[in-house]
Amino acid sequence: DQLVEFLSNTAVFTATLAGIGVAVIIWWFSRSDKVLEEYEVGALYVYPIKSCKGVPVKSRPIYERGFKSDRQWMVVTEEEGAFMTQRQKPKMALIQPSLPNDDSQELVLNAPGMPEIRVPIVKVDRRSQMDVYIWGDRVEAVDQGDAAAAWLTAFLSTPEEPLRLVRVLE
Known part of the structure; x- marks a missing residue:
């Protein structure tokens, strides 16, 4: 009787352990970061003004709503x-903005046939x-x-x- 009970408990334990092992393996291979390993970022652009040209950046801080200064x-x-x-x-695609830096606090806009304009960033009032x-x-x-x-x-x-x-308020 004890031998049968021992073997029965061992079988239940082994089956449970095998089930957990299978679940862990499925979880491991279905993790999203495993899928992302297949991708590589080749270039990163920030678009300060919606629908205008992008600005290439090497890195950019990320906030809750996206990259700093993006759109x-x-x-x-x-x-x-x-x-x-x-x-x-459609001509919005020709407007090239620059990213404001912390020193200048201005957005610079260029477009074909137009003089460059420096736009001071207006604070909220x-x-x-x-x-x-x-x-x-x-x-x-x-505005x-x-x-x-x-x-x-x-x-x-x-x-x-x-x-x-x-400038859209956060």
């Missing part, structure tokens, strides 16, 4: 605050704050000034359809 600015219509993309304004719309969702933003607006309107639009450059 932090956008072009919107002055009247409605609706954001613009390359679908509406009630006069410059405005609501803008991304795919119908309301977002708070800070980056009349000089940037005039530059964008001259390059992308007409005086009848003025545009603004805004």
Whole structure:
């Protein structure tokens, strides 16, 4: 009787151990980091202004909403605050922004046939704050000034359809 009970307990223990072993093996090979080992990042770009050219970077701090300065600015219509993309304004692809550094606190914009413009980053205040719309969702933003607006309107639009450059608030 004791021998039968011992063998029965041993069989149950062995089967349980085998089941756990199989589960561990399945878990080990299904881990997401194992899959990621097959990929390699060849280049990293940050897009300071939505729908404009990207800026190559070697590394970039990552925050909850993504890379630092990535898609932090956008072009919107002055009247409605609706954001613009390359679908509406294909020439946005020609605008080359630079990343602001901690010393300058300005965004530099270049485009073919346009003078370079240095846009000081406007801090949050009630006069410059405005609501803008991304795919119908309301977002708070800070208008980056009349000089940037005039530059964008001259390059992308007409005086009848003025545009603004805004910085999206986190």
